[in-house]
Amino acid sequence: MSNDKPMRLKLHVWRQAGPNAAGSMKEYVAENVNPHMSFLEMLDVVNDGLEAKGEAPIAFDHDCREGICGMCSMVINGVPHGGHKGVTACQLHMRHFKDGDEVYIEPWRAKAFPVVKDLIVDRGAFDRIIASGGFVSVATGGAPDANALPIPKRDADAAFDAATCIGCGACVAACKNASASLFVGAKVSHLAHVPQGHPERAERAKNMVAQMDKEGFGTCSNLSQCEAVCPKGITVKVIAELNRELAKAQAK
Amino acid sequence: MSEATATSMDDTLLAKWMRFANSTIGSKMIMAVTGMGLWLFLVAHLAGNLTAFLGKDTFNHYAEALHANPPLLWAVRLALLVGFPLHIFTAIRCAQINRAARPVEYAFANKTPVNPAATTMILSGGVVLAFLGYHLAHFTWRLTGPMPEPFNPYDMLVKGFQQPLIAVFYIAAQILLAGHLAHGLYSMFQHLGLHGQRWTPGVKKFALVVGYGLCTAFSAVPLFVMLGVIK
Numbered sequence: 001m002s003n004d005k006p007m008r009l010k011l012h013v014w015r016q017a018g019p020n021a022a023g024s025m026k027e028y029v030a031e032n033v034n035p036h037m038s039f040l041e042m043l044d045v046v047n048d049g050l051e052a053k054g055e056a057p058i059a060f061d062h063d064c065r066e067g068i069c070g071m072c073s074m075v076i077n078g079v080p081h082g083g084h085k086g087v088t089a090c091q092l093h094m095r096h097f098k099d100g101d102e103v104y105i106e107p108w109r110a111k112a113f114p115v116v117k118d119l120i121v122d123r124g125a126f127d128r129i130i131a132s133g134g135f136v137s138v139a140t141g142g143a144p145d146a147n148a149l150p151i152p153k154r155d156a157d158a159a160f161d162a163a164t165c166i167g168c169g170a171c172v173a174a175c176k177n178a179s180a181s182l183f184v185g186a187k188v189s190h191l192a193h194v195p196q197g198h199p200e201r202a203e204r205a206k207n208m209v210a211q212m213d214k215e216g217f218g219t220c221s222n223l224s225q226c227e228a229v230c231p232k233g234i235t236v237k238v239i240a241e242l243n244r245e246l247a248k249a250q251a252k
Numbered sequence: 253m254s255e256a257t258a259t260s261m262d263d264t265l266l267a268k269w270m271r272f273a274n275s276t277i278g279s280k281m282i283m284a285v286t287g288m289g290l291w292l293f294l295v296a297h298l299a300g301n302l303t304a305f306l307g308k309d310t311f312n313h314y315a316e317a318l319h320a321n322p323p324l325l326w327a328v329r330l331a332l333l334v335g336f337p338l339h340i341f342t343a344i345r346c347a348q349i350n351r352a353a354r355p356v357e358y359a360f361a362n363k364t365p366v367n368p369a370a371t372t373m374i375l376s377g378g379v380v381l382a383f384l385g386y387h388l389a390h391f392t393w394r395l396t397g398p399m400p401e402p403f404n405p406y407d408m409l410v411k412g413f414q415q416p417l418i419a420v421f422y423i424a425a426q427i428l429l430a431g432h433l434a435h436g437l438y439s440m441f442q443h444l445g446l447h448g449q450r451w452t453p454g455v456k457k458f459a460l461v462v463g464y465g466l467c468t469a470f471s472a473v474p475l476f477v478m479l480g481v482i483k
Contacts, residue, residue, distance in 0.1 A: 012359070025359050078360040104360035111353050174364045176371060177350035179276075209277055218353035219276040219346045222439040223371065225364040237447050243277055244445025250272050 007033040007099040011046065013058055014106045016115050019122075023115065025104070028058075035095040039082065040065060040072060042094050043105075059118040067091040067231060070166030073173070074119050075106040080170035080229045088168060088231045108169050110178035112215040125215040126167050129184060132211035136191065137199045155193045162190035164232040171226035171234075177218030182226035184212050185238035188245050202249035209246055276349060277443075279342050284443040286339035287436050289331060294433075294466060296328075301473050304482055308406040315405040340381065347374050369431030370439075376432040383425035390418075413477035422474045426467040434463030 009030040016023025030046050037045070040062050047057035063071035072089040076082035082092040097103065105119065113121040151159075163186075171182035188205050191197025197204070220239055227236050272278040303314045318325060369376070389395045390412060397418060400407035413419040437459035441447065446455075476482045 014359070075358060075360070078358060078362050079364055083364075106358055106360065109354055109356050109358055111355050174362065176362070176366070178353035179350075181277075209275055210271075213276050216353055217276070218350035219280055220443075221350075221370065221373070222435070222442045223366045225362070225366060228364050236442065237449065237452075240442050240445045240447030242445075243281070243443055246272075246275075246277050247281065247445055250268070250278075 004035060005099070006031075007035065007094065007097065007101075009033055009042075009097060009100070010102045012102065012104045013118070014115075015058070015118055016107075017056075017117065019114055019116055023118075025106075033094050033097075035093070035097075037094045038065065038090055039074075039076065039092040039094065040090045059116075059120050061120050062090060065090040068166060070168035073108050073121060073123070073169055075104075075108065075173055077104050080108070080173040081168075081231055083229065086231055086233055088166075088170075091231075108173035110169075110172050110217065112178070112180070112217050113169060113172065121169075123167070123169050125217070126169065126180070126183060128215065129180070129208050129211045130167075130187065132207045133187060133191075133204045134200055134207065136196055138196065149195060151194055159190050159193035162186045162193070162234065162238050165190070165230075165234055166232060168231065170229045170231060172217065174225040174229040175218065175220075176223055176225060177221055179220050179226075180212050180215070180217040181220040181239045181242065182230065182234060182236065184208050185236075185240075185242035186234050189238040189241040192241065192245055201245065202252050205242065205245035205249045209242070276346070279346055279349075280443045282338060282342045283346070284440040286335040286342070288440055289335045290339060291433065291437065291440075293328065293332060294470075298466060298469055301470065304406070304409060304473050305476070308404075311406045311409070312404055340377070343374055343377060367435060370435040373432060373435060376428040380425060380429050380432060383421070383429075386421070387425075409473070410477055410483060413474040413482075416478060419474035419478050423471045426471045429470075430464045430467035432463075433466060434460045437463055 007030075011028040011030055012025045013028060014023055015026045028046055028050075030042055031049075032045070033042050040060070043058060043060060050057050061071045061073050063069040065072075067088045067090060070088070072081075074081075074089050076089065076092070081087060081089045082096070084092055084096065107113075107115050107119045108121045108123075110121075112125040113123055116122050165183060165186035167183065169183070172178050172180050175181075188208060191204065192201055222236070222239075224236050227234070273282060300314055300318070303311045386396070390397045391408065394408070397408075398411040398415065400411055413422070438456050441452070441455050473482065
């Protein structure tokens with residue numbers, strides 16, 4: 001039997017009332033933490049306690065709570081999503097903590113991701129990068145047969161691997177330089193591997209990189225911190241592909 | 253397309269390449285290409301150094317042959333005079349962009365594991381640059397360090413490295429350079445878009461071996477002078 005004994009944790013949480021308010025780390029005690037809870041459920045319980053006392057609950061982003069939407073975004077003890085391979089904060093379980101542990105919870109830190117409130121950051125920069133990539137040419141009309149456009153297995157796999165990116169921003173949060181290279185790499189690589197993405201391929205790479213720079217993300221120093229924290233296991237291969245795509249687009 | 257990056261038809265080729273050079277990825281490609289040039293220079297430089305092991309005459313002949321060929325010497329010097337500042341200024345510019353990209357630091361230090369040599373590239377680069385200034389003042393401009401009478405390059409080298417402080421300084425600079433090269437060599441491939449699932453792990457090992465190997469070989473000359481093997 002696993003240990004179901006409730007735990008008591010000391011939390012240090014970034015509290016910031018609004019985008020322009022000054023923030024600071026505040027201490028909270030999380031009582032009766034069940035090891036089967038997810039990290040977000042633990043925060044829900046803490047928030048219930050805060051609300052009961054008439055205090056403002058800790059604001060954090062969340063949606064699906066099953067690791068596929070990319071909404072949850074918190075740096076737990078210095079590592080985005082808490083540092084367990086292939087999981088987002090919502091999928092991180094409290095069994096990984098011990099009674100009496102101190103836990104530091106902070107928002108993503110990047111100039112391009114301004115804090116909205118507490119642990120919530122504005123990731124609109126990612127949306128603008130996606131939008132700058134423009135459209136993908138598609139033939140309208142009836143759905144084509146799945147086998148009408150053969151794609152080699154290797155390419156399909158590479159495209160799918162890149163397409164698993166949920167845009168959570170952990171890569172930026174982990175990077176020493178707050179670089180968005182892994183995210184942009186995943187988006188560019190995804191469409192560069194399939195024929196549907198070819199007509200706009202060069203323009204897409206150029207425009208997405210220009211938008212990435214405009215948003216104020218840093219440069220890539222090849223430390224692979226992004227790869228280490230990516231909940232979807234996207235590798236720095238996509239960054240090399242992004243670089244290659246941009247170089248090819250430039251030569252055109 | 254996006255208005256932020258709209259390109260007009262009369263966009264000149266120069267403007268197109270300037271924009272590329274100014275982009276974060278373009279900047280890192282400049283770092284990679286100039287880095288590769290500097291690395292090739294180091295390999296050639298090392299080959300020359302190692303002639304010290306073949307005796308006084310061979311080393312002096314090599315030095316003479318080098319200076320007897322001004323076009324080659326100046327072609328290399330010119331390339332260095334362009335490539336080196338470009339490498340340094342681009343590095344400083346990238347460091348500024350990176351610092352600006354995270355205005356508020358984390359309260360809890362980032363625990364994502366990293367290679368320490370890779371996070372201190374600007375530091376190791378700066379120290380190596382300071383070393384280079386000393387190195388030029390010593391062996392190229394002959395402003396400092398003991399000089400033989402009558403002058404010959406081999407005796408200048410031996411006399412210099414017989415001073416333990418000078419020899420140790422040279423070796424220390426090589427250790428820092430080794431870390432810089434080990435990360436830089438792998439980075440070069442990545443920035444130029446060269447990545448393969450099968451061979452990238454090999455590139456990382458190659459970078460380590462070549463980075464540290466090159467600097468061990470460079471250190472061998474002052475070390476063996478100190479040990480009295482080269483005299």
